[in-house]
Amino acid sequence: MFRTNQTALFVFIAIIAVLLTPAADVYASDLVVEKPWARASIGVSRPTAVYLTIRNGGAVTDVLTMVTTPAAGMAEVHKSEVKDGLARMSPAGNVEVSAGTTAILEPGGLHIMLMELKNPLKKGETISMTLHFENAGPVDVAVPVYGIAASGPKFSD
Amino acid sequence: MNGAVRQLIVYIAGGLGLVAITLFIGWWQVDGPGRAIDPYSVASQSLPLPFYEMNFQLTDHSGRTHPKDWIGRPTLVFFGFTYCPDVCPTTLSNISGWLEELGDKTSPIQAVFITVDPERDTVQVMADYVSNFHTAITGYSGSAGQTLKAAESFRVTYKRVTVDESYTMNHSASVFVYNANGEFVTTIDQHEPPGVAVQKIRRVL
Numbered sequence A: 001m002f003r004t005n006q007t008a009l010f011v012f013i014a015i016i017a018v019l020l021t022p023a024a025d026v027y028a029s030d031l032v033v034e035k036p037w038a039r040a041s042i043g044v045s046r047p048t049a050v051y052l053t054i055r056n057g058g059a060v061t062d063v064l065t066m067v068t069t070p071a072a073g074m075a076e077v078h079k080s081e082v083k084d085g086l087a088r089m090s091p092a093g094n095v096e097v098s099a100g101t102t103a104i105l106e107p108g109g110l111h112i113m114l115m116e117l118k119n120p121l122k123k124g125e126t127i128s129m130t131l132h133f134e135n136a137g138p139v140d141v142a143v144p145v146y147g148i149a150a151s152g153p154k155f156s157d
Numbered sequence B: 001m002n003g004a005v006r007q008l009i010v011y012i013a014g015g016l017g018l019v020a021i022t023l024f025i026g027w028w029q030v031d032g033p034g035r036a037i038d039p040y041s042v043a044s045q046s047l048p049l050p051f052y053e054m055n056f057q058l059t060d061h062s063g064r065t066h067p068k069d070w071i072g073r074p075t076l077v078f079f080g081f082t083y084c085p086d087v088c089p090t091t092l093s094n095i096s097g098w099l100e101e102l103g104d105k106t107s108p109i110q111a112v113f114i115t116v117d118p119e120r121d122t123v124q125v126m127a128d129y130v131s132n133f134h135t136a137i138t139g140y141s142g143s144a145g146q147t148l149k150a151a152e153s154f155r156v157t158y159k160r161v162t163v164d165e166s167y168t169m170n171h172s173a174s175v176f177v178y179n180a181n182g183e184f185v186t187t188i189d190q191h192e193p194p195g196v197a198v199q200k201i202r203r204v205l
Ligand SMILES: [Cu+2]
Pocket: A078, A079, A089, A090, A111, A112, A113, B085, B086
């Protein structure tokens, strides 16, 4: 009887401990990276782009601060925009994803630019990439490579 | 006496009436419903020239081309460069999509892709690059001087921007739509829905 109570107490404490686990784990599971894809490259001297969406289902804003990939020497979030009739592209810095919102990286807007490619990105391949978030920490993403003329994944929804 | 006063009153009333009418016409034309939306007053210098008034030479995989060679078919024209990872392939991909949507009617349409970065985009590079897109798209490269002349003819600009040890190009993002007579009809801007773009192209078919 005494033992059973002790076990019950232990289980109870364990449950409380799990519930009180540092919030980072929770944030990680609340951040969902979806629909990733990369544009095939022409050789290694030309840069190419990766697109995806980041859905923040949590209660706290998270920030994408850095992108790393073994496929490229440099990966950076850029923004394409038309200003005074000119299309231009510049580093976008950190990407804030407020609670309950989705950051969309899509052609003609935000993209992760891959520079100094190690190998040409060929259609059909998959590259690995790590998105580094302020709260969620590193999130690994497998990015399929589509053709140069692709405009995005074909969705069923 | 009575008649003179009456005449004076008529003159004054007439004068005031004229002033009122002038003011009304002024208001109507400047701020009122008669406000003119005159594209020529603002944009006459910024309208792309017809092909037959252009004078420059570019080269595609089959040789030298003068803009007059584009007359006879509805034509889409776009400026860009192959080191462009986002906007250029996206635009060429969009053009390919529009042409596909137009289906059989696309046979007369040609699409002209002119590089603003001829230093890196040779004729061969352009030919290889456009082979990834719709077959109606042809890539053109030219000397620095001829490229500038081409851009000026379409009233567009481009600018070289140094990034670290390399460079990128800021460039016009519009697609120019020309009819078969070689006359400029309209532009299709980035982010325009495909349906609108296709509708615009149908106007020159
Ligand atoms: Cu970029």
